[in-house]
Amino acid sequence: MNLQFILGNFALILFVAMVLTGIIWCLDVFYFARQRRVAADAALAAFDARNAKLTAEGIKVDNTSRQSIEAAILRQPTWIEYSGSFFPVIALVFILRSFLYEPFKIPSGSMVPTLMIGDLILVNKFTYGIRLPVLNQKVIDVNDPQRGDVMVFKYPEDMSQDYIKRVVGVPGDKITYANKRLSVNGKELAYAPLDDYLDDEKLVYHKQFTENLSEPPHRILNEPGKLTYNPDQVKNFPQHEACTYSAEQFTCVVPPGNYFMMGDNRDNSADSRYWGFVPNKNIVGKAFFVWMNFSSLKRIGSIH
Template sequence: MNLQPILGNFALILFVAMVITGIIWCLDVFYLAKKRRAAANAALAEYDARTAKLTANGIKVDSNDHARAALEAGLLRQPTWIEYSGSFFPVIALVFVLRSFLWEPFKIPSSSMVPTLLVGDLILVNKYAYGVRLPIINKKIIDIGNPQRGDVMVFKYPKDESQDYIKRVIGVPGDKITYENKRLTINGTPVQYEPMDDYLDNEHPVYYKQFLEKLPDTAHRILNDDTKPPLDYGGVENFPHRESCTYSYDKFTCIVPEGNYFMMGDNRDNSADSRYWGFVPDKNIVGKAFLVWMNFSNLKRIGGIH
């Protein structure tokens, strides 16, 4: 699922805007404002001298503090381009810091994570759950934690890192993942499935088989489409560490390489994921999805992501 950033793909744009407005703000604070102040002081001194000279020559001059203040204000006034830059700089800087290090909003555009996430859900992603990373280059500088099985994670699509994807973590480094007859086995232990009521997909609309999938660390709902095979073998691509996986037409087994993660969509038969395009390296991690903060078509969607 290619996510749609709420703010757009603006990390670089925001950074450039922040740098430009910040330079203008600093230039004004440390140079231009002082220059305007000096010019105002010189003009006021000339104004006061002229007034004093007229008074000394016996010419009565009415004190006009308002005119003097207006003269000073006009000389100290910021040019419009500096005023707008100074106003925008703190706002841009705040947005940049929030979306780079704390939380970033996205919009769900497709159904690969149904029933957990629906089309139109507006979600928040925790950017520091798996470590603090430098914006733009996404390099981890502080290690806080690692993805766990069952986490709903946003990451840069390995085939095109300009795109953000969202899936569920199924395998962590070292795990042996087997998928057969639409059932998972992790490290030799079959995952337990609890049948639930069929799920009506209003987008199409069709009914899907729904199960509670009980991973070793968490439980969540998944969907199966009885009209589709367990694996579309023709859709399997070449990818890094492809030798770690063994495929047949209805089954595969993969051992997750060190520093990588195996991802799957909850809408299992309608999700292009690690089964087809491979593992997600740690360097591609964006963050952990934790909240649906709005869905304009269904306000009941607001709440935590499990």
């Protein structure tokens, strides 16, 4: 585990922070607070004994300082006070993002037009099963990814990076991509043309279609003139032998426990065509909602 992985793994940082603040909180509740109480009781007993002696000698005493003495001794040190304040907040955030929902920001255009750069999305962490935080080890099965799901996963070549693509092949599927058309298990998907899509950044138009990989159909983009895939970018990924490539198409049989992923912006997506399959252990969760895009509030809504 290198430093880059640690710095890039927010879940690990959050877990360490939760453990450290939790240890300090527990030590204070079960040890330091009791020690302060003992010290305060001793100081108050000495204070009361001194005042009783002075009263017996006929000297008037002032008891107003008794509470300030007790408060000063019982006061938590700053480092304990801050740790105790942060611990429940950190623990709540850790539990929410580890087992329920985790926010992500879309950094690239590989899923346009479904997801735009700058979209802030929520990912359901339990829909594909309960996993141990940090280790990402599944302990309880719930559902398996389905064709058409928009899924977040750990990039197989760098587990510190989170990728988001669409599931186009589940274990056992035979996936063929020829002439920019997908076939699943020998059946070509249906495509319906839509109005051309304007790329606001590059000011170019893309061909836009609906693809019936699942219900409801989703939109994809193609660029005329671009190859179905770039052979020079295909890597020697694990289980590469499950795929065959030719000049105009490729075919892959998805191995058990793996998934074939593609971006909806088909000609501008680095996906399973190039770096291979996504193992079950890499799954993070299912993207289901855009909760904010500061450039366009109209983006808020569910993901299809």
